[in-house]
Amino acid sequence: MTHERVAVVGIGQTKHKKRRDDLSIAGLVREAAQRALDDARMTWSDIDAVVIGKAPDIFEGVMKPELYLSDALGGAGKPVFRVHTAGSVGGSTAIVASHLISSRVHRRVLAVAWEKQSEGNAQFGLGGGKSGSIGAGGAFAPWIRAYIRKSGAPEHIGWQVAVKDRQNALRNEYAHLQLKDISIDKVRESPMMWDPLHFLESCPSSDGAGAIVLTDEAGGDAAAADGRAPAWVLGTSMRSEPSSFNGRDPIRPQAGVDCAWDVYRQAGITDPRRQIDVAELYVPFSWYEPMWLEGHDIAPVGEGWKMVDRGETAFDGDFPVNPSGGVLSSNPIGASGMLRFLEAALQVRGTAGEHQVDGAKVALAQAYGAAAQYFAMWAVGTDKP
Amino acid sequence: MTVSTQTVSTIQFPYKRTLGPVMGRFFSELTARRIVGIRSGERVIVPPMEYDPETGNELARDFVEVGPAGTVRSWTWVAEPIASHPLDRPFAFVLIRLDGADTDLVHVLDAGAEDAVHTGMRVAPRWRDEPVGRIDDIVCFVPGERAETPEGEPGEAQEVTTMEYFSTITYTDVLSPTLVRYASNLRAGKLTGQRCPQCNRVFLGRGYCSVDAIRLGPELDEDLPDRGVVSNYTIVTPTPYPGQKETEPFARASVVLEGDEMVIAQQQILDLPVSEIRVGMRVRAEWMPEAERDAAEITSKGWGTVAGFIRGWRPTGEPDEPAEQYMNRVF
Numbered sequence: 001m002t003h004e005r006v007a008v009v010g011i012g013q014t015k016h017k018k019r020r021d022d023l024s025i026a027g028l029v030r031e032a033a034q035r036a037l038d039d040a041r042m043t044w045s046d047i048d049a050v051v052i053g054k055a056p057d058i059f060e061g062v063m064k065p066e067l068y069l070s071d072a073l074g075g076a077g078k079p080v081f082r083v084h085t086a087g088s089v090g091g092s093t094a095i096v097a098s099h100l101i102s103s104r105v106h107r108r109v110l111a112v113a114w115e116k117q118s119e120g121n122a123q124f125g126l127g128g129g130k131s132g133s134i135g136a137g138g139a140f141a142p143w144i145r146a147y148i149r150k151s152g153a154p155e156h157i158g159w160q161v162a163v164k165d166r167q168n169a170l171r172n173e174y175a176h177l178q179l180k181d182i183s184i185d186k187v188r189e190s191p192m193m194w195d196p197l198h199f200l201e202s203c204p205s206s207d208g209a210g211a212i213v214l215t216d217e218a219g220g221d222a223a224a225a226d227g228r229a230p231a232w233v234l235g236t237s238m239r240s241e242p243s244s245f246n247g248r249d250p251i252r253p254q255a256g257v258d259c260a261w262d263v264y265r266q267a268g269i270t271d272p273r274r275q276i277d278v279a280e281l282y283v284p285f286s287w288y289e290p291m292w293l294e295g296h297d298i299a300p301v302g303e304g305w306k307m308v309d310r311g312e313t314a315f316d317g318d319f320p321v322n323p324s325g326g327v328l329s330s331n332p333i334g335a336s337g338m339l340r341f342l343e344a345a346l347q348v349r350g351t352a353g354e355h356q357v358d359g360a361k362v363a364l365a366q367a368y369g370a371a372a373q374y375f376a377m378w379a380v381g382t383d384k385p
Numbered sequence: 386m387t388v389s390t391q392t393v394s395t396i397q398f399p400y401k402r403t404l405g406p407v408m409g410r411f412f413s414e415l416t417a418r419r420i421v422g423i424r425s426g427e428r429v430i431v432p433p434m435e436y437d438p439e440t441g442n443e444l445a446r447d448f449v450e451v452g453p454a455g456t457v458r459s460w461t462w463v464a465e466p467i468a469s470h471p472l473d474r475p476f477a478f479v480l481i482r483l484d485g486a487d488t489d490l491v492h493v494l495d496a497g498a499e500d501a502v503h504t505g506m507r508v509a510p511r512w513r514d515e516p517v518g519r520i521d522d523i524v525c526f527v528p529g530e531r532a533e534t535p536e537g538e539p540g541e542a543q544e545v546t547t548m549e550y551f552s553t554i555t556y557t558d559v560l561s562p563t564l565v566r567y568a569s570n571l572r573a574g575k576l577t578g579q580r581c582p583q584c585n586r587v588f589l590g591r592g593y594c595s596v597d598a599i600r601l602g603p604e605l606d607e608d609l610p611d612r613g614v615v616s617n618y619t620i621v622t623p624t625p626y627p628g629q630k631e632t633e634p635f636a637r638a639s640v641v642l643e644g645d646e647m648v649i650a651q652q653q654i655l656d657l658p659v660s661e662i663r664v665g666m667r668v669r670a671e672w673m674p675e676a677e678r679d680a681a682e683i684t685s686k687g688w689g690t691v692a693g694f695i696r697g698w699r700p701t702g703e704p705d706e707p708a709e710q711y712m713n714r715v716f
Contacts, residue, residue: 192620246586250715
């Protein structure tokens with residue numbers, strides 16, 4: 001039995017900002033979705049099913065917002081699904097949509113992920129509504145300290161990633177942060193927020209949404225015949241593990257290793273460092289770039305920071321990471337995974353504009369959530385698998 | 386001594402909604418005591434929407450004034466209003482088809498008694514004295530054709546772009562037998578957990594093994610030491626948000642109980658400047674006085690918390706343990 005081939009034929013995203021005070025929540029998701037439909041040369045009526053993803057509802061205080069958003073996304077009379085896997089949700093949303101096609105349940109699916117952080121406060125939400133929230137930075141800082149200590153990485157690695165991703169964001173008109181004067185000195189001198197993480201080594205809070213239209217093989221072929229190259233899905237995977245148990249390696253979680261190798265196997269990748277041309281990794285705090293390079297076996301354990309140090313993950317390096325500017329430049333939490341997944345598709349379609357990596361034919365996208373315990377990854381390619 | 390099998394928590398937050406161009410217009414018009422809908426093909430939708438709810442197609446911003454009077458299409462009587470209801474006396478929730486509209490507006494009707502309400506009756510708004518651009522600028526609807534309007538002209542519509550939404554929720558958490566036992570033992574000054582017979586790991590307050598997914602019953606209870614090692618920590622520069630009380634950088638440490646067992650996360654280290662906390666430091670629990678011990682923080686979502694029983698952890702002054710062995714243990 002073979003499953004249906006899946007193609008990404010439409011991609012859209014909002015301009016991500018601290019506060020999109022010009023848009024309602026419905027308006028925000030529609031801005032991204034309409035752009036994806038336009039890109040796919042489709043209208044709402046062409047879509048068979050809608051998949052909506054976002055992080056915890058406490059962030060905006062709208063419970064089960066997918067109910068209210070069904071109409072806004074043309075979902076009347078169609079199957080509508082809500083996905084929620086914490087920070088990895090944007091990736092999981094794309095994967096659930098792809099599975100609806102690969103299983104031949106539907107032929108054309110719209111996947112939309114979003115967050116409107118400005119309506120609430122993420123520190124409040126992550127702190128369970130109480131005083132003294134440690135936030136995501138406070139949760140990850142100890143593991144980052146452990147990574148630095150074990151790998152012997154010099155402290156400038158974190159600053160370098162923070163600068164690199166912000167410079168990439170300058171190429172991306174949709175990115176929230178546009179820090180033209182970013183520098184190593186500025187990162188180093190920015191306030192210490194969650195020791196050892198500085199303010200400028202951390203992601204912003206953003207309003208934003210991302211959307212993709214996926215089709216079956218015939219839809220991908222039709223787009224290609226029309227001169228609009230699709231991105232073909234080469235492999236998808238999701239993995240989870242408990243947050244806390246004696247013996248867990250939270251620096252390089254087994255779920256992340258397994259998730260990556262599941263995707264590599266499906267995509268025929270045996271040497272990720274050589275066979276992948278560009279990667280969009282979920283890096284909300286600068287040190288997670290080297291940590292995921294190791295956590296997904298792109299670099300040997302203890303060597304991820306050396307790839308960063310040698311400039312290999314820079315835009316003009318031989319393994320560019322986050323040409324979009326990454327989570328460090330735009331973080332509408334629920335959408336952040338989707339932005340990684342859609343950027344990978346933009347790259348292999350050759351439609352990434354100013355942030356297009358030359359010759360990108362195979363791209364990897366990853367998102368993680370909660371206590372680095374939920375993973376969603378896909379590989380997409382220029383060539384049909 | 387036993388503890389309650391339930392805990393009650395309240396969380397609240399002042400959300401700030403961005404209304405967008407269409408709902409923003411609706412609320413702006415309310416400040417001038419006008420109700421508007423939007424044209425969608427042959428229909429007028431009230432309140433207005435940005436899109437046709439059936440097709441998803443964007444609607445042109447063709448606003449239409451409707452009402453203010455209308456006809457009740459359906460209703461339900463609320464005999465005993467609660468605090469969050471819009472009126473403090475018995476009232477009806479009603480679906481009103483405002484004159485000129487093709488959809489129904491949900492609002493409330495102040496009709497005095499249930500037998501005064503019927504489908505098909507005519508109703509009109511009672512306007513608030515000082516409109517602010519919220520749905521309760523219409524205090525309620527009242528029977529009849531005539532709107533109840535305060536003296537004087539309302540003036541020009543004010544531009545309304547956001548809505549404050551104060552959300553509050555109080556919920557009751559039912560504790561598992563394992564958590565009740567855990568909290569009772571804490572009250573007696575004892576830390577207890579269950580050891581998994583398969584993997585030999587200890588878990589606090591869960592009643593099952595997170596790795597092997599098997600039940601851990603009371604027969605596996607084990608007393609644990611109230612001494613341990615700081616395995617890692619974070620120093621947080623607090624950001625302000627509603628409900629935030631912290632204003633200065635504060636530290637939260639993870640403590641691995643002696644014998645390399647369970648981690649207790651987000652602990653305070655007592656009598657030590659934040660900058661002097663080290664991985665590998667040996668510490669001992671400082672229990673709250675018995676009379677002050679309180680199980681309010683023990684919930685089904687907070688396994689292994691000691692909040693309300695252990696105030697913090699005090700350095701013992703013994704030599705540090707090697708850091709590398711402990712650093713991965715955070716939660």
